[in-house]
Amino acid sequence: xxxxxxxxxxxxxxxxxxxxxxxxxxxxxxxxxxxxxxxxxxxxxxxxxxxxxxxxxxxxxxxxxxxxxxxxxxxxxxxxxxxxxxxxxxxxxxxxxxxxxxxxxxxxxxxxxxxxxxxxx
Numbered sequence: 175x176x177x178x179x180x181x182x183x184x185x186x187x188x189x190x191x192x193x194x195x196x197x198x199x200x201x202x203x204x205x206x207x208x209x210x211x212x213x214x215x216x217x218x219x220x221x222x223x224x225x226x227x228x229x230x231x232x233x234x235x236x237x238x239x240x241x242x243x244x245x246x247x248x249x250x251x252x253x254x255x256x257x258x259x260x261x262x263x264x265x266x267x268x269x270x271x272x273x274x275x276x277x278x279x280x281x282x283x284x285x286x287x288x289x290x291x292x293x294x295x
Contacts, residue, residue, distance in 0.1 A: 175209055182210065187219035191226070204233065211242055220249030221263050228270045240276050247271050251286055254295075261295045 178190040190210050197203040211226035227243035230236075247267045253259035268286060271279045289295075 175206060178206055178209060179213055182213045182217055182219060185217075185219075187214050187217070187222040190214070191222045194226070204230075207233075211239075211246075215242060215246055215249075218249070218253075220246045220253060221259065221266070224250055224267060224270050228273060231274065240274060243270065243274070244276075244278065244282065247282065251289075255289070264290055264295060 214223035224246035
């Protein structure tokens with residue numbers, strides 16, 4: 175957990191995500207996923223926060239995970255608009271949002287697709 179936190183705090187969220195991906199499913203991996211989701215969100219690494227919250231939501235339908243996922247996906251979108259995130263991340267975020275039963279997801283996806291169309295993404 176400390177290694178993952180160190181990666182995240184030093185701007186290497188992808189390496190923290192890779193630590194999780196290499197783990198076997200267990201209580202420890204669930205805790206690591208929570209750490210990645212929350213720490214990435216706090217540090218503004220919204221892409222990996224969205225991936226982690228999406229996985230948490232799949233494992234446990236707690237509404238807080240949807241809220242984290244929604245916020246992280248919107249954070250990725252905001253960073254794409256600001257030119258601080260690769261535009262290719264938008265396709266991943268749309269898939270992450272569609273992987274939920276929450277009706278808010280489709281409204282967010284519509285807004286993202288409209289922007290993408292207007293900006294030729």
